[in-house]
Every structure is written in structure tokens, then in C-alpha cells.
Amino acid sequence: MRVLPAFLLALVPAVAAFTWVRAPEVRRISSVVGDTVVATSYESRTGRSDTPVILVPGLLGSSYTFRGLAPRLADAGYDVVIIEPLGFGVSSRPKGGDYTLEAQAARIGDALDSLGIDNAQFVCHSVGASMCMRLSLQRPALTHGIISINGGPDEAAATSGLRMSLKMAPLLKVFGAQRIIRGKIKDGLRETAADPSWVTDEVTRGYTAYYADFNSVQTSFRGMVNARERTPLQPRLSQITAPVTLLVGAGRPQKVITPADVKILSQSIRHLKIDSVAGAGQFIQEEKPDAIVEAVREQRRRQ
Numbered sequence: 001m002r003v004l005p006a007f008l009l010a011l012v013p014a015v016a017a018f019t020w021v022r023a024p025e026v027r028r029i030s031s032v033v034g035d036t037v038v039a040t041s042y043e044s045r046t047g048r049s050d051t052p053v054i055l056v057p058g059l060l061g062s063s064y065t066f067r068g069l070a071p072r073l074a075d076a077g078y079d080v081v082i083i084e085p086l087g088f089g090v091s092s093r094p095k096g097g098d099y100t101l102e103a104q105a106a107r108i109g110d111a112l113d114s115l116g117i118d119n120a121q122f123v124c125h126s127v128g129a130s131m132c133m134r135l136s137l138q139r140p141a142l143t144h145g146i147i148s149i150n151g152g153p154d155e156a157a158a159t160s161g162l163r164m165s166l167k168m169a170p171l172l173k174v175f176g177a178q179r180i181i182r183g184k185i186k187d188g189l190r191e192t193a194a195d196p197s198w199v200t201d202e203v204t205r206g207y208t209a210y211y212a213d214f215n216s217v218q219t220s221f222r223g224m225v226n227a228r229e230r231t232p233l234q235p236r237l238s239q240i241t242a243p244v245t246l247l248v249g250a251g252r253p254q255k256v257i258t259p260a261d262v263k264i265l266s267q268s269i270r271h272l273k274i275d276s277v278a279g280a281g282q283f284i285q286e287e288k289p290d291a292i293v294e295a296v297r298e299q300r301r302r303q
Helices: 006-020 062-066 069-075 101-114 127-138 160-175 177-191 201-212 214-226 234-239 259-268 289-302
Strands: 025-030 036-042 053-056 080-084 120-125 143-149 244-249 272-277
Touching: 025 101, 036 069, 036 101, 053 069, 053 101, 053 127, 062 080, 062 201, 069 080, 069 289, 080 101, 101 127, 120 127, 120 289, 127 143, 127 234, 143 289, 177 201, 201 214, 234 259, 244 259, 244 289, 259 272, 272 289
Parallel strands: 053 080, 053 120, 120 143, 143 244, 244 272
Antiparallel strands: 025 036, 036 080
16 A cells, blocks of 8 residues: 655645635525625534624625635634625616615615524624614514624715715716726725725725726615615614624724714613724724624623
């Protein structure tokens, strides 16, 4: 019998581990009106977890922003699903679609129904946190807990920057939309980072990949700007029964979430915990992903 060289024997465990790890599964989930959201699933590396972790991005970054966090959560023993709301990432961008945050929250719930998930813990970035809080009011039994990454009780997805971008859209088309947008977004990411070294050209391309179809992106952004919430969130915050952890990036001199928003959450949500994350800015999932994993663990320990 031939004996394998020692260095080849040493590779066997690594090869076995590599072949065992499954690639994430991407699914397109359509509603009865034809809207489509995209779900990307990562299976727990240690066996199926009872309560999966659902990641909801903010307007910038889509599922790409969680490329480092999702595998870490899977390594920690959690099944993970990233939901891209309507108009985010590679989800559909229908003209005339309902882009209100209340409708986005309902779509997230419908997507989880399609996946057979009836109890989940949510990790939501920026405006995604407002969607998750609204979902917890719509479907309290579905919401095991919420981790908000610099996300407040937003009443609209559209920011002043987004409105200005739409006004500049004709000029962007003339002078090269993707090149200009990529430069602006790179500058914005660096300005909100505690350590801007993570904002490389490759990362910037990942954050701006879906701008290639500029007309479609413009359609969805216009839908967000024109959306009018029928049911405000802030007066209902006291009705949230799920525990909420607010993670605030403390590595920037400028506030990444306004003090007014923090005050509203503090005065309204019954089970709220606020943690400052040193060495991180707006995108804690990029700079300190392990802090989010620990927040997920800690919230479950408290329940």
C-alpha cells in the first residue's frame, strides 16, 4: 500500500472542511402583484439553528454589505438569510411599486413565510431598522429580537442626498453615471468610517454594482422619494414587545445616528439596550462584524 507524504496527509482535514462548507443559496421570491425580493441564505456550520438571523441592509450596500458578517454568524451556529427589500440590490424595481417602509416590512414578512420561517432575530442596518421595527408591530410573533446598526425610527427611506441625486440624474447620464456615482459613494463611505482603509476600489465596486442599470435604479429611487407613509412609526414604538439592541458606531466625531433619534428610541421602546462600538462608524458590519455577532448572542442570553 502506498503511503501519502506527510504534507498531503496534513491537507486532508482542510480539504474535508472546505468541501463541507456550502455556498450561500440565492432565491427570488415573488409576491402576488409581481414584486420580487431576493433572499440569500447561509446555512449554520454547526447544525440547523431554531431561530435564524435575518439581515436587512440599508439603502446602500445591499447584500454585499453583509459579505463578512453572514459567514461569521453561520460559523457561530446560526442559519442566516439576507433579505433585499424592493428596490434594494438585485430585487425588482417596479415603476409604480409601493416603496413605503410599511409595505417593505410586510414584504420581508411575506418572504420569510415563503421560506417557512416563523420566528427570527433581525439585524438591520440604517433605514432597514425602521422596516424591522414596523415588521415587529405587524408580526410580533415573528420577531424574536432586533439588532439595529445605526438605525433610527425613520419615517421615510428617501434622504436629502437621494433627492438631490434624482435632480442631478440628467447630468449623471450625460457625464457617465456609474463613474460619478462610484466616486461619490467611495467618498461617502470613507467619510463615515472610523478607519477608511476598508474602502478599497474593489469594495466600492461591490457597493455600486447595481448602478449599472441606472434607469432602473432611478425608477426605484423616485418611488422611494414619492412614497408617503400612511402609518407613522414613532407614535407606535412603545408597542414593540421584542427586545431591541441599538449599536452605535462610536469611532466618528460626527454622529452616525442623530441624538434626537436615540432619544426617541430611549423614551419609547420598553426593552432597549444601547451599545457603543469603538473603532466603527456607520458600517459596523464592515469595521467590527464580531461586535454584531456578540450582540446577537447577548440578546438571546437576555431572553
